[in-house]
Amino acid sequence: MTHFWKSRLLALAAALLPLAASAQAPAGKVQLGVVTALTGPLAAPGVFQMNGFKLAVEEINANGGITVAGRKYQVELKVYDTRANPSEGASAMQRLATVDKVPVVLGELSSGVAAAIAPIAQDYTMPLILTVPTGPNLTEQGNPYLFRVNANNLQLNQALAEFLSKQGWSPISFVAWNNDAGRGGVIGIKELMPAATKDGYVGYFNVGEVDFASHISNIRNSKSQAVMLFMDEEPGSLAIKQIRDAGLKVQMVGTLAMGSDRFLKRLDAQRLDGMVQYNAFPPNADVPRIKNFSQRYKAKYGEEAHGFAAQSYDGVMVAVAAMQAAGTVSNGKAIRDALAKVDHQGVIGRIKFDAKGQASPAVYVTQWCANGSRSILYPENLKAGCGAG
Amino acid sequence: MNEALLEQVINGLMMGSIYVLVALGMVLIYGVMHVVNFAHGVLFTMGGYLGHFFYHRLVDSYVLAILLSMLTLGLIGVLLERGVFRPLAGNLRNQVIASLGLILFLENGVVALWGPNALQWKVATTERFVEIGELRFSQHHLGIILITLVLVAALGLYLKYTRFGTAIRATSQSQEAAIVVGIPVRRVQWTTFAIGAMLAGIGGALVGPLFLVFPQMGDVPLIKGLAGILLGGMGSVPGAVIGGLLLGVTESVSTLYLPTDYRDSIAFMVMVLILLVRPQGLFGQRMRGED
Numbered sequence: 001m002t003h004f005w006k007s008r009l010l011a012l013a014a015a016l017l018p019l020a021a022s023a024q025a026p027a028g029k030v031q032l033g034v035v036t037a038l039t040g041p042l043a044a045p046g047v048f049q050m051n052g053f054k055l056a057v058e059e060i061n062a063n064g065g066i067t068v069a070g071r072k073y074q075v076e077l078k079v080y081d082t083r084a085n086p087s088e089g090a091s092a093m094q095r096l097a098t099v100d101k102v103p104v105v106l107g108e109l110s111s112g113v114a115a116a117i118a119p120i121a122q123d124y125t126m127p128l129i130l131t132v133p134t135g136p137n138l139t140e141q142g143n144p145y146l147f148r149v150n151a152n153n154l155q156l157n158q159a160l161a162e163f164l165s166k167q168g169w170s171p172i173s174f175v176a177w178n179n180d181a182g183r184g185g186v187i188g189i190k191e192l193m194p195a196a197t198k199d200g201y202v203g204y205f206n207v208g209e210v211d212f213a214s215h216i217s218n219i220r221n222s223k224s225q226a227v228m229l230f231m232d233e234e235p236g237s238l239a240i241k242q243i244r245d246a247g248l249k250v251q252m253v254g255t256l257a258m259g260s261d262r263f264l265k266r267l268d269a270q271r272l273d274g275m276v277q278y279n280a281f282p283p284n285a286d287v288p289r290i291k292n293f294s295q296r297y298k299a300k301y302g303e304e305a306h307g308f309a310a311q312s313y314d315g316v317m318v319a320v321a322a323m324q325a326a327g328t329v330s331n332g333k334a335i336r337d338a339l340a341k342v343d344h345q346g347v348i349g350r351i352k353f354d355a356k357g358q359a360s361p362a363v364y365v366t367q368w369c370a371n372g373s374r375s376i377l378y379p380e381n382l383k384a385g386c387g388a389g
Numbered sequence: 390m391n392e393a394l395l396e397q398v399i400n401g402l403m404m405g406s407i408y409v410l411v412a413l414g415m416v417l418i419y420g421v422m423h424v425v426n427f428a429h430g431v432l433f434t435m436g437g438y439l440g441h442f443f444y445h446r447l448v449d450s451y452v453l454a455i456l457l458s459m460l461t462l463g464l465i466g467v468l469l470e471r472g473v474f475r476p477l478a479g480n481l482r483n484q485v486i487a488s489l490g491l492i493l494f495l496e497n498g499v500v501a502l503w504g505p506n507a508l509q510w511k512v513a514t515t516e517r518f519v520e521i522g523e524l525r526f527s528q529h530h531l532g533i534i535l536i537t538l539v540l541v542a543a544l545g546l547y548l549k550y551t552r553f554g555t556a557i558r559a560t561s562q563s564q565e566a567a568i569v570v571g572i573p574v575r576r577v578q579w580t581t582f583a584i585g586a587m588l589a590g591i592g593g594a595l596v597g598p599l600f601l602v603f604p605q606m607g608d609v610p611l612i613k614g615l616a617g618i619l620l621g622g623m624g625s626v627p628g629a630v631i632g633g634l635l636l637g638v639t640e641s642v643s644t645l646y647l648p649t650d651y652r653d654s655i656a657f658m659v660m661v662l663i664l665l666v667r668p669q670g671l672f673g674q675r676m677r678g679e680d
Contacts, residue, residue: 043506217393
């Protein structure tokens with residue numbers, strides 16, 4: 001074959017390729033990108049996130065899929081494992097943009113990975129919807145392609161501070177991660193507390209530290225009425241166990257990692273009894289949208305629904321709503337503009353993004369009861385007894 | 390104030406006991422082989438994992454699980470001495486590199502077998518408590534101090550009053566002289582390695598139920614054990630005991646007066662200060678020819 005014909009044929013093939021692609025389209029499939037931790041240190045919460053995504057997609061497809069610009073599509077997920085590692089996350093994000101060419105990406109658990117992948121979303125005009133990371137800075141970078149469904153630490157702290165200031169516990173001690181999130185969290189919440197609340201002891205611990213004895217002696221020494229534990233599940237369970245075992249009678253205040261049945265399994269109802277924690281989602285609340293979701297979740301996965309799952313479920317729904325409103329399953333910029341205007345009634349409440357891409361879902365404070373169930377203490381209008389949280 | 394002080398002294402003695410168990414093994418091995426076994430922390434970790442394994446899969450008795458874990462570690466110690474350290478005898482640099490390599494090999498082996506996530510290990514002694522005034526300690530907590538004291542005493546008597554213990558001490562003092570008087574130095578070396586590994590093993594099996602069993606659980610005991618040895622005097626058995634306990638209590642009590650996150654640096658600052666005044670450590674002897 002001469003060079004002339006070769007190049008002609010190539011040109012023809014190139015011209016036909018888009019046709020071939022559109023010839024495939026009647027099968028009507030749209031892929032949503034997912035970056036999450038399936039293995040590594042955050043594998044356990046990663047399961048909740050994936051469960052939420054999967055449940056949403058399954059329900060959408062069972063109802064016949066989505067209709068965008070008059071065409072029906074089945075929804076699929078293209079999932080990459082970041083192992084909670086920023087560089088793994090970045091390469092997954094690149095792949096989703098250049099190889100898989102997905103219109104929207106959902107996911108992530110760690111704020112560190114989210115910070116690494118958000119600029120890539122902007123570079124490729126491919127909107128990124130976060131459903132779990134709580135680092136407040138993420139939505140402060142002026143990145144128009146970043147949206148966050150869940151409440152960030154600032155919002156969580158505000159709710160907690162409002163609750164705490166009504167309890168009058170003083171002095172209050174803090175034990176927190178020795179990192180940005182921990183130190184920032186302590187400073188943030190102290191600023192929000194009323195002036196009458198006295199400072200107790202403030203201690204920081206490093207990743208991998210398992211012995212909280214020094215902190216406990218200091219809390220005892222400071223005569224604190226309450227201690228706020230700024231940490232996640234693993235150190236949280238160790239700290240609570242050691243506080244209780246040391247016979248320290250102090251009101252414990254925890255984070256959203258400490259208000260689920262999963263956490264109860266690590267400890268026991270006796271040690272948790274009376275502890276309060278902020279929470280993004282009370283799975284047993286007597287609110288139709290929550291109750292309904294919890295039942296469907298339990299039917300599918302055989303366990304209590306989790307906030308991460310509910311937030312992630314809503315993330316998919318918001319993405320789909322934006323594609324429908326934009327009338328496209330490929331134009332990232334149009335989908336971004338639609339996301340900015342979306343007003344969706346989700347499982348976790350109304351989802352509407354502010355100018356920075358941050359939604360403002362409700363934040364709750366729940367309390368552990370002696371029988372291992374939870375009650376809701378905050379917000380006032382949803383207050384409910386044991387078994388509701 | 391006094392209560393917090395008492396609480397921290399007891400907590401310090403507990404952590405110090407753990408440092409002692411690691412330090413003792415390292416000091417014994419250093420004595421007869423003149424090599425610092427940096428893999429000792431991983432042996433500690435393996436003690437935790439093996440104890441957990443035996444308890445949940447095999448025996449359902451904590452005491453038996455500890456003993457089995459110790460025995461297995463003793464065996465592993467013999468294998469390491471025979472397979473790694475003896476072939477490299479006479480070349481200190483290679484032995485140190487080999488012990489560093491063992492850390493990677495064994496720690497990743499643990500991850501491959503048991504996964505990267507921390508394991509919980511619930512035993513009855515962590516659920517029973519002793520109250521002292523307003524303070525409360527689990528039996529396990531106090532048990533660790535007691536068991537360490539018993540082990541230290543037993544080891545001291547063994548080294549002082551048995552033939553083989555005397556052989557170990559003789560080998561530490563001078564290998565050549567030990568050979569001359571007919572001491573089976575090779576047997577002394579592998580036995581000592583086994584004893585050292587067993588002490589690390591019981592340390593891991595004792596700490597596991599109190600906190601968690603995880604791949605890096607031996608890192609801190611290794612560094613603190615080493616610091617305890619330097620504090621007490623390199624090569625001195627009583628020095629390792631006093632050094633380890635002193636380190637544990639110092640760092641615990643310091644947290645009542647200084648921010649808790651300075652705990653580790655305080656412990657090492659004390660070590661540096663003492664070594665400035667007594668370079669040979671608290672119980673170490675100045676050798677001729679040393680500055």
